[in-house]
Amino acid sequence: MAFEIKNLSVLAYANGFTLWHYTTPDAAASVDTTGYFNAASDMLHVGDMMLANVATAGTMQNGVFAVVAVANGVVDLANMTVFDTSDTD
Numbered sequence: 001m002a003f004e005i006k007n008l009s010v011l012a013y014a015n016g017f018t019l020w021h022y023t024t025p026d027a028a029a030s031v032d033t034t035g036y037f038n039a040a041s042d043m044l045h046v047g048d049m050m051l052a053n054v055a056t057a058g059t060m061q062n063g064v065f066a067v068v069a070v071a072n073g074v075v076d077l078a079n080m081t082v083f084d085t086s087d088t089d
Contacts, residue, residue, distance in 0.1 A: 001026050003036050008043075011051065018043075020050040022065075025057035028080040032065060037075035044075055052080060061085075 001024065012019040024031060031054055037044060048067040055061055062083045069076040 001030075003039055005039060008037075008040060016045070018045065018048045020044075020048060021052070022050050023053040023056055026054060028052070028054045028061055028063065028082070032077045032079050034069075034076040035074055037077065038073055041070055041073045041075050044070055046070055050077070054080065 004024065007024055008020060008022045010018055011021050022031070030036065031052065044067050046067055046069060050065040050067070051062075052065055053060055053062055061080070062085065063080040064083075065077040065080050067075065068078050
């Protein structure tokens with residue numbers, strides 16, 4: 001699939017930092033590919049963080065991405081840090 005702006009939302013904004021949420025059936029490896037978020041390059045800034053639900057059509061993963069570069073309309077995210085979903089209780 002491709003980036004869908006309707007699935008990107010602001011959770012919090014302060015001091016020039018934005019915390020986003022994004023959900024997609026795409027895998028994390030696709031989402032953090034350089035250029036995936038180019039359509040949102042005017043909204044994203046280096047240092048922003050994005051909570052994410054990825055691979056929602058299969059084995060969903062939850063985690064966080066960091067925006068590491070936005071230049072000339074090209075957005076790059078760091079690899080997703082996956083939240084542990086195991087429950088030992």
